[in-house]
Amino acid sequence: xxxxxxRQTVALEKPAVILAHAAVGGKQEGEGPLAGYFDYLCxxxxxxxxxxxxxxxxxxxxxxxxxxxxxxxxxxxxDYVLAGDLLNQCIGTSFGLRDFNIPFYGLYGxxxxxxxxxALGSLLIAGGFAxxxxxxxxxxxxxxxxQYRMPVPYGNQRTPTxxxxxxxxxxxxLGDEGTGPRITAVTCGKIVDKGISDVNNMGAAMAPAAYDxxxxxxxxxxxxxxxxxxxxxxDLGVLGHQIVTEFFQQDGVDMxxxxxxxxxLLYDIQKQDMHAGASGCGCAASVLCGYLLRQMEANxxxxxxxxxxxxxxxxxxxxQGESIPSICHALTIxx
Amino acid sequence: xxxxxxRQTVALEKPAVILAHAAVGGKQEGEGPLAGYFDYLCxxxxxxxxxxxxxxxxxxxxxxxxxxxxxxxxxxxxDYVLAGDLLNQCIGTSFGLRDFNIPFYGLYGxxxxxxxxxALGSLLIAGGFAxxxxxxxxxxxxxxxxQYRMPVPYGNQRTPTxxxxxxxxxxxxLGDEGTGPRITAVTCGKIVDKGISDVNNMGAAMAPAAYDxxxxxxxxxxxxxxxxxxxxxxDLGVLGHQIVTEFFQQDGVDMxxxxxxxxxLLYDIQKQDMHAGASGCGCAASVLCGYLLRQMEANxxxxxxxxxxxxxxxxxxxxQGESIPSICHALTIxx
Numbered sequence: 280x281x282x283x284x285x286r287q288t289v290a291l292e293k294p295a296v297i298l299a300h301a302a303v304g305g306k307q308e309g310e311g312p313l314a315g316y317f318d319y320l321c322x323x324x325x326x327x328x329x330x331x332x333x334x335x336x337x338x339x340x341x342x343x344x345x346x347x348x349x350x351x352x353x354x355x356x357x358d359y360v361l362a363g364d365l366l367n368q369c370i371g372t373s374f375g376l377r378d379f380n381i382p383f384y385g386l387y388g389x390x391x392x393x394x395x396x397x398a399l400g401s402l403l404i405a406g407g408f409a410x411x412x413x414x415x416x417x418x419x420x421x422x423x424x425x426q427y428r429m430p431v432p433y434g435n436q437r438t439p440t441x442x443x444x445x446x447x448x449x450x451x452x453l454g455d456e457g458t459g460p461r462i463t464a465v466t467c468g469k470i471v472d473k474g475i476s477d478v479n480n481m482g483a484a485m486a487p488a489a490y491d492x493x494x495x496x497x498x499x500x501x502x503x504x505x506x507x508x509x510x511x512x513x514d515l516g517v518l519g520h521q522i523v524t525e526f527f528q529q530d531g532v533d534m535x536x537x538x539x540x541x542x543x544l545l546y547d548i549q550k551q552d553m554h555a556g557a558s559g560c561g562c563a564a565s566v567l568c569g570y571l572l573r574q575m576e577a578n579x580x581x582x583x584x585x586x587x588x589x590x591x592x593x594x595x596x597x598x599q600g601e602s603i604p605s606i607c608h609a610l611t612i613x614x
Numbered sequence: 615x616x617x618x619x620x621r622q623t624v625a626l627e628k629p630a631v632i633l634a635h636a637a638v639g640g641k642q643e644g645e646g647p648l649a650g651y652f653d654y655l656c657x658x659x660x661x662x663x664x665x666x667x668x669x670x671x672x673x674x675x676x677x678x679x680x681x682x683x684x685x686x687x688x689x690x691x692x693d694y695v696l697a698g699d700l701l702n703q704c705i706g707t708s709f710g711l712r713d714f715n716i717p718f719y720g721l722y723g724x725x726x727x728x729x730x731x732x733a734l735g736s737l738l739i740a741g742g743f744a745x746x747x748x749x750x751x752x753x754x755x756x757x758x759x760x761q762y763r764m765p766v767p768y769g770n771q772r773t774p775t776x777x778x779x780x781x782x783x784x785x786x787x788l789g790d791e792g793t794g795p796r797i798t799a800v801t802c803g804k805i806v807d808k809g810i811s812d813v814n815n816m817g818a819a820m821a822p823a824a825y826d827x828x829x830x831x832x833x834x835x836x837x838x839x840x841x842x843x844x845x846x847x848x849d850l851g852v853l854g855h856q857i858v859t860e861f862f863q864q865d866g867v868d869m870x871x872x873x874x875x876x877x878x879l880l881y882d883i884q885k886q887d888m889h890a891g892a893s894g895c896g897c898a899a900s901v902l903c904g905y906l907l908r909q910m911e912a913n914x915x916x917x918x919x920x921x922x923x924x925x926x927x928x929x930x931x932x933x934q935g936e937s938i939p940s941i942c943h944a945l946t947i948x949x
Contacts, residue, residue, distance in 0.1 A: 281742040286693050287717045289743050330934050358621050359802060366928065367702040369722045373805060373926035377939040382622045382802035384730060385926070385941070387704045387722040395719060399734065406741025407616040408624050467694060467717035470708060591708035591720070593701065599665050604712040606720070 299350025449564025482519025513587030634685030784899025817854025848922025
């Protein structure tokens with residue numbers, strides 16, 4: 280019934296269909312080149328709330344509400360919601376979703392969460408365990424800065440390899456039938472840690488995980504970059520994107536033609552002074568749920584390989600001298 | 615193929631089989647009434663490491679290694695590992711599992727994680743997406759105290775309703791065939807928040823979620839407490855156990871005969887001065903993977919309903935005046 284392609288990859292003979300999607304963003308996202316693809320942009324980083332953490336919950340509320348609205352669904356029509364975020368104990372998610380009364384599986388995949396939620400969601404649909412479910416995540420620049428680095432008002436200087444955590448949320452509703460783009464293959468990543476410990480260079484830390492999962496996906500599915508209109512990692516930024524390209528070059532695989540990173544697309548990196556690019560769960564999520572899926576619906580993209588990456592560290596692990604374990608989950612999405 | 619019983623519950627017509635299991639604990643666990651059921655007990659809360667966080671990772675390493683050993687499996691024979699823990703960014707898990715090279719789905723369900731990992735793991739097996747996988751979690755008294763409350767050396771006084779976070783880890787290997795106990799039904803919980811905000815009374819905060827999920831499971835499967843040899847919540851402790859019993863009493867359902875809470879079993883509450891009982895992901899996990907599954911193998915228990923609960927708060931959400939959203943996932947396990 281299911282076609283397991285080796286240990287990590289499942290080809291879905293009954294693909295999960297994307298029924299609706301929405302992207303929510305903040306000020307910087309509204310000033311970037313993808314602004315026109317967002318469903319909701321807020322000028323105020325507080326989203327009408329008193330704290331940034333509550334603002335992040337509100338972003339998730341808006342993202343899920345908009346997606347339900349666009350698909351014409353009520354919360355009661357979703358069998359599950361799969362979600363997580365970067366905040367300690369994933370409070371962006373638990374407080375954002377508590378009023379919807381939808382059975383909930385909480386995930387922690389750091390910035391790979393959009394990939395993980397779509398992967399597990401697709402399997403639940405393909406297995407016949409759900410008719411319809413939501414996969415989503417969020418991140419917020421100000422909550423991430425104060426949790427991982429310094430409170431924003433401190434005005435900490437950023438290194439050239441630093442990335443900017445997106446203030447954004449993305450939500451997808453998957454179903455067992457319909458006419459939207461379909462998720463046809465899923466590759467679950469392994470934890471990869473090559474010993475990078477510079478918390479201001481996440482791109483370099485996560486690139487080996489992206490390479491590992493993409494290579495596994497290519498091998499299992501018998502495809503290469505040329506079989507996709509676009510291969511996309513989640514938030515490796517300029518440096519991580521370059522490392523992945525070079526890793527594949529050493530294998531004789533040319534990624535130079537159609538490989539992009541969501542962290543390089545979300546902002547005008549030069550003009551917005553974003554150093555190495557965007558990061559955060561909300562980066563890959565909002566680029567997928569805004570720009571990419573709309574490009575697919577408009578037939579500008581027919582088949583993409585979406586592979587968000589996550590750095591599985593915490594400030595505590597870094598203070599204790601640990602390196603940065605990372606992960607990447609990959610999905611084939613096609614019309 | 616699959617039998618969905620309403621929105622939250624799946625009856626597994628192809629049940630996931632428990633192939634192996636192991637429980638790891640610390641000093642207090644080794645002084646409790648279930649000591650004899652642990653596979654590994656460490657006298658030292660550091661488990662040979664320099665920090666408590668690294669100790670927690672090491673506990674997960676030991677739990678997975680022992681389970682693999684007991685089942686006669688190598689890490690390469692597992693298709694996935696599903697796991698998470700209480701630490702910020704789940705570093706107990708990511709650092710504990712990074713060297714095993716197993717495809718990984720990270721979860722965050724607070725103290726419900728053993729239930730969540732078994733639930734999703736069972737669905738992956740039943741759907742034909744995996745032949746064999748591990749579901750696991752951990753908690754550590756000292757990492758949890760300094761993260762959620764006060765560093766242990768501070769000697770903070772505990773309230774009578776406080777619970778003691780177990781220093782423990784539990785791991786189960788599930789497979790698609792075999793002769794062990796089988797997971798035959800899974801109920802996914804909803805986020806329930808009845809406005810309790812006392813972080814020293816987690817039992818009261820989580821009891822409504824336990825009631826919600828147990829009631830949903832009973833209704834969907836057409837069973838009641840009398841159909842199980844034992845109904846077990848995860849770490850509600852004395853007070854939460856009493857609240858759940860009373861909630862069901864109001865519905866005319868008698869839970870008094872065979873309802874227990876893992877948080878009341880792990881320690882000798884009076885003698886060990888554990889106030890309201892045990893808590894933490896490791897509580898339900900180690901009671902299941904040590905005591906309960908051995909009781910099932912010895913035919914002393916034939917059918918149990920295992921329902922770990924989780925409090926989805928963080929210190930930040932509490933400081934910001936929020937109440938405590940909670941969740942509970944339930945599984946029928948039978949011979």
